[in-house]
Amino acid sequence: MSVSPPDEVRTKADPARLSVAPMMDWTDTHCRVFHRVLAPSALLYTEMVHANAVIRGDRGKLLAMDACEHPVALQLGGSEPALLAEAARIGAEWGYDEVNLNCGCPSDRVQAGRFGACLMREPALVADCVAAMVEAVRNGGRPDVRVTVKCRLGVDDDDDFDTFLGFVDAVAAAGCHTFVVHARNAWLKGLSPKENREVPPLRYEWGYRLKRERPALTVLLNGGIAAVEPAVAHLAHVDGVMLGRAAYHDPFVLHVLDARLSGRPVRTREALLRDYLPYVQHQLEQGVPLKHITRHILGLFLGERGGRAFRQVLSEGSHRAGADVELIEAALDCTRPGHVRQSA
Structure with missing residues (x-):
């Protein structure tokens, strides 16, 4: 896809x-x-x-x-x-x-x-x-x-x-x-x-x-x-x-610079990530382990609230058997106001 x-x-x-x-x-x-x-x-x-x-x-x-x-x-x-x-x-x-x-x-x-x-x-x-x-x-x-x-x-x-x-x-x-x-x-x-x-x-x-x-x-x-x-x-x-x-x-x-040069509006990090999820899902269905994909998105929330927890959830969970897009959803939850990460 x-x-x-x-x-x-x-x-x-x-x-x-x-x-x-x-x-x-x-x-x-x-x-x-x-x-x-x-x-x-x-x-x-x-x-x-x-x-x-x-x-x-x-x-x-x-x-x-x-x-x-x-x-x-x-x-x-x-x-x-x-x-x-x-x-x-x-x-x-x-x-x-x-x-x-x-x-x-x-x-x-x-x-x-x-x-x-x-x-x-x-x-x-x-x-x-x-x-x-x-x-x-x-x-x-x-x-x-x-x-x-x-x-x-x-x-x-x-x-x-x-x-x-x-x-x-x-x-x-x-x-x-x-x-x-x-x-x-x-x-x-x-x-x-x-x-x-x-x-x-x-x-x-x-x-x-x-x-x-x-x-x-x-x-x-x-x-x-x-x-x-x-x-x-x-x-x-x-x-x-x-x-x-x-x-x-x-x-x-990269996104902000592209938006600046093209005149398109800057989008939220979550909206960008959600546009990537159909590709992630398709790759999982083809047998690609999640860890090969999520390593590229670890920095998306760099410097933002919950950014460290976002990286930790993906880094710790993507190597586990059966890891799927639900792990990305859990990582996204960490970036929302009021979220408290539960210990594994």
Whole structure:
């Protein structure tokens, strides 16, 4: 069962003023359906999937997608043009609206595979990858599928804007016209992936400057954007903003920002959750354990009355055999005035 978004949602061809970042272990199809309820106009991304996995793995699991998720992008990892081309063709066949190449992940495992952020230092290779991906989706009968790149500003001590611009120009010449810029460097030695999202300084002005100097490109800004007003302020300088962990840990921020940008009214947290329940029920009927779904909604009442109890009820109960939507109703009860949670 799909969640039906409003009729006025963004079309597949429109620039993404708001998007939700690809996040490993988080942005699976259950998460994306929830985010679609919250943000009817946003572009959603899968977790990063290596090209080899798409080609040789369980596509039914790796590429699972509900119809309501559109527009949705498949993010690929890899550095071999032929493999990325084949994976992009498969992604397009599965109905994805965009295929994104990861040039920003700094993890040791990704570096060992020669992809992710280390590709920032190989613009010619990235250009070859993009060109192959563009040709593959076009020859596969999906010329409407965008091929995009998510990147950092540079690697380690790179601090020359012209080097960054040279990377973008080389990749743009190969057929990529949309760049999602995580406005930090990636430090490949000495920092964990988590620290790489927090320690390297943010330089939003590089994203702004990229848009000024290459106005024909679509530039989306990512990194450290966690509230509505800063996100709106960025949109005076770039084409779109991408929320990452903020959209997951405090998902109501995603809803409020989407409402602000679309002109739709802000809805209550309970109303949003109730729109998600038909999907939850359908998934339970297909044999999906509740814990795989409710982990994505734990932050919905963050900072609100009963928010902690809401999380506790779901966290403690969703692992139990037979847990169903009644557990979500019990969690919702905790957010109502005068409710006193009974001990188990």
